[in-house]
Amino acid sequence: MADIQLDKIDLHILKLVQQHGKLSNQELAEKVGLSPSPCSRRVKALEEAGYIAGYATLLSPAHFDLALTAYIHVRLEKHSSETLENFEATVASYDEVQECCLLTGSDADYQLKVLVKDMPAFKVFLLDKLTTNEKIAGVHSSFVLKQVKNQTQIPLPPSAD
Known part of the structure; x- marks a missing residue:
């Protein structure tokens, strides 16, 4: 570059x-x-x-009947490089996961943004996919009630106007 x-x-x-x-x-x-x-x-x-x-x-989730957005905080049992890499590779393979971030300053190790059809679909994702990983020590889920702002643009210096 x-x-x-x-x-x-x-x-x-x-x-x-x-x-x-x-x-x-x-x-x-x-x-x-x-x-x-x-x-x-x-x-x-x-x-x-x-x-x-x-x-x-950018596609409209509503047109594909994807109405439920959840943020899941995931805490892992161990923090070895192998555990982190395996978790990240597994999560990267899930189509439902829109974002996966390694965190600091939180009880959670990762935050996932998940997009699914409804609560039954979320239950399937959580129980049949995510928590089958034996290295996960705990999860905490929050659900989006209203999206106030959603943008893909990054802020540029003021001279961009």
């Missing part, structure tokens, strides 16, 4: 592609005040430098 100095145009490009991932190069170029070729070169440079990590389409 090459390191590049981000200027105001680069930051504007990054802001726009975060907010509007389907912008064509032509539309993006117009919005940042460049012609298409230089705009395309800048986007390619930002990709190669690692500022743009990838592209994704």
Whole structure:
């Protein structure tokens, strides 16, 4: 990954592609005040430098009858590298898990964000998948009643406006 100095145009490009991932190069170029070729070169440079990590389409969970979001705090019995790696590999294989974070400053070792259809589906995930791992010492689940904010954009420096 090459390191590049981000200027105001680069930051504007990054802001726009975060907010509007389907912008064509032509539309993006117009919005940042460049012609298409230089705009395309800048986007390619930002990709190669690692500022743009990838592209994704965000699907609506409601359209797939996925109505229950749960956060599960998991405490493991041991903290050996092997135990952590095995847990992480297992959790990474579960489609229901949207996020898995190793924590500090908490009684839990990991926090999982899980998306399922309903409480019976959650029960199946929890009892038939997650807690079959003998290295788990305990779990604590919380359920989302209302999602107040959900965004994928990261904050950029003020010059990105």
